[in-house]
Amino acid sequence: MSKKELKEMSFLEHLEELRKILIRATLAIIIMATVVFFVSDFIFDSVIFGPTRTSFVTYxxxxxxxxxxGFKDSICVxxxxxxxxxxxxxGQVxxxxxxxxxxGFILSFPYILWLLWGFISPALYEKERKNAALFIFVASILFFLGVLFGYFVVIPMSVNFFATFKVSDIVQNHFTLDSYIGMVKTSLIASGLFFELPIIIYFLTKLGLVTPAFLRKYWKYAVVIILIVAAIVTPPDVVSQLIVAIPMLIIYEASIYISVLVHKKQLKENG
Structure with a gap:
């Protein structure tokens, strides 16, 4: 579909294209979810509840x-x-x-990206459309890295913090299955999407909605927010907080660098 054809499409035709994409994405998620169902015993016992054991690799x-x-056993779980x-x-069902x-969503994420790229690519230049494979590969890698970061860093840190936090020795921690799974889902998806920040900034910069100056201006606020998040989900020691905060700061810095490159290229093309 060319840019001309895209412009000639009505609003309802755009909605129809989007509807088809949503249907295909939903089917992909359901298919992968069905595959996961057949290995659900392993998923729950070894993956989902892995961070609840002191033998977990992160601990x-x-x-x-x-x-x-030289901290001895100070941060041992x-x-x-x-x-x-x-x-x-x-509840368990x-x-x-x-x-x-x-x-299913996590596993089908590259395919969902491919569908989204097919939806937005007609609005791009021919040179940009040729970068489809690179875009999908990089975005998928970043998402999976974010999911791994959430699983091996954010979730065990959160479990350790909430398991050991007490307002009184009288109170015992009996977490509901729903609250634990909710924390796992949120940590995985939020971390995966956060690692997509460089891709998001790339498109926002191309659209002129974000500039490097804007990102630099609010850099100190971003650092404070990241440090606060790291402090919330980690035990009260500097080492743990840095392990959570540093990758997030690197992602933010990478986003600024990408915004700079895109902005310079646009200025050059505009003469």
Whole structure:
């Protein structure tokens, strides 16, 4: 479809194209969710509930790091004093469905990107349309890196923090299955989408909605927000907070650098 054809399409025709994309994306998610369903025992026992065990790789890494920097056992996770319980009759069924759908979305993300690219590519120049494979590859890698960051960093940090936080020794932590799964879903999807920030900034800069000057101006606010988030989801020690904050700061800096490149190219093309 050429730019001319795109411009000649009516609003309803655009909606029809978008509807087709949503249907295809939904089918892809359902198909992948069905695949996940057949390995759901492994997904729940080894993946979803992995961070609830002190033997989880992240906790072992922190313990080894604690010994390496001379902190002894100060940041070792020796116990996670909580239990997860289901309080709703249909709770476990709902959780199974949601986890399959979330996993289906994550696994089908490259295909969803390909569908979205097909929707917006007619509005791009021929040279930009040729970069479809690169765009989908880079965006997919960033998303999967974000999901891994959420799983191996954000989730175990959050579990450790909330499991050990107490207002009184009288109160015991009995987390509901729904609240735990909600935290897992939010951490995975939010981290994956946050790592898409460079791609988002690329398009926003091309559209003129964001400039490098704008991103630099609010850099200090972004740093404060990132540090606050890191402090919330980590134990009260500097090492843990830096491990969470540094990758997020790198992503933000990378976004600024991409915005600079796009802005310079636009200025050059405009003469």
């Amino acid at each position: 072992r890494f922190f313990c080894d790091l604690s010994h390496y920097v 020796e116990s996670l004093p909580f239990i997860i319980q289901n309080t709703d009759m249909e 709902n959780i199974l469905v949601w986890i399959c759908l979330v996993a």
